[in-house]
Amino acid sequence: MDKQDKGKQQKRKRNLSNLPIFGYQLLIFLAQIFILVACIEYTQILYTNDILPDKQVAENYPQTTCLVLAKKLSQKGRLVHRYRADFQVSYEVKDNPYKSWVTGNGLDQAFFHNRAAQEDLLSQFEVGQTYPCWYNPEIPQIAVLVLRHDLSSTLPLAVPTIIGLIAIYYILKGIFKFFGLIAATIDEKKRYKK
Numbered sequence: 436m437d438k439q440d441k442g443k444q445q446k447r448k449r450n451l452s453n454l455p456i457f458g459y460q461l462l463i464f465l466a467q468i469f470i471l472v473a474c475i476e477y478t479q480i481l482y483t484n485d486i487l488p489d490k491q492v493a494e495n496y497p498q499t500t501c502l503v504l505a506k507k508l509s510q511k512g513r514l515v516h517r518y519r520a521d522f523q524v525s526y527e528v529k530d531n532p533y534k535s536w537v538t539g540n541g542l543d544q545a546f547f548h549n550r551a552a553q554e555d556l557l558s559q560f561e562v563g564q565t566y567p568c569w570y571n572p573e574i575p576q577i578a579v580l581v582l583r584h585d586l587s588s589t590l591p592l593a594v595p596t597i598i599g600l601i602a603i604y605y606i607l608k609g610i611f612k613f614f615g616l617i618a619a620t621i622d623e624k625k626r627y628k629k
Contacts, residue, residue, distance in 0.1 A: 474599035501568035517546030541583035
């Protein structure tokens with residue numbers, strides 16, 4: 436066997452020995468893509484379920500006056516209790532009377548662990564008094580007495596956003612590294628031919 440054949444065999448062995456590393460890097464790259472897609476999907480679900488309804492209330496729901504007929508602290512859970520301030524209100528839309536139960540947090544039907552905060556919200560509204568409220572023009576039975584007033588709906592977006600940005604960084608880093616290896620391989624082939 437001459438030197439040229441030995442050189443080709445060694446080069447082939449070197450290329451084959453890099454296959455497990457390449458497969459591992461490809462697996463990591465695909466995992467990063469999966470994490471990025473999962474973060475985007477999670478963010479989209481949060482936006483659709485929590486932020487968009489509040490935005491639609493603020494932009495599209497006409498304001499009217501609601502009479503508070505009743506109020507109660509709803510409770511959920513057996514071991515871990517969660518609470519929600521609920522109000523029964525009546526209002527008129529185009530001379531049609533409506534009566535419905537609304538929550539103390541916009542369109543959000545969720546229950547919360549902080550009982551004191553929900554009791555405080557209940558104490559801000561008196562039965563028999565009128566307050567501004569907003570109704571859905573397409574489905575007037577849906578009303579909002581209390582616009583969501585805190586960042587609780589947008590705060591959960593911080594985690595997937597940070598994870599998504601980190602994933603983008605490593606994806607771009609992997610792409611640049613891959614193209615750098617291709618450029619180095621092309622340079623090596625050019626030098627080898629000379």
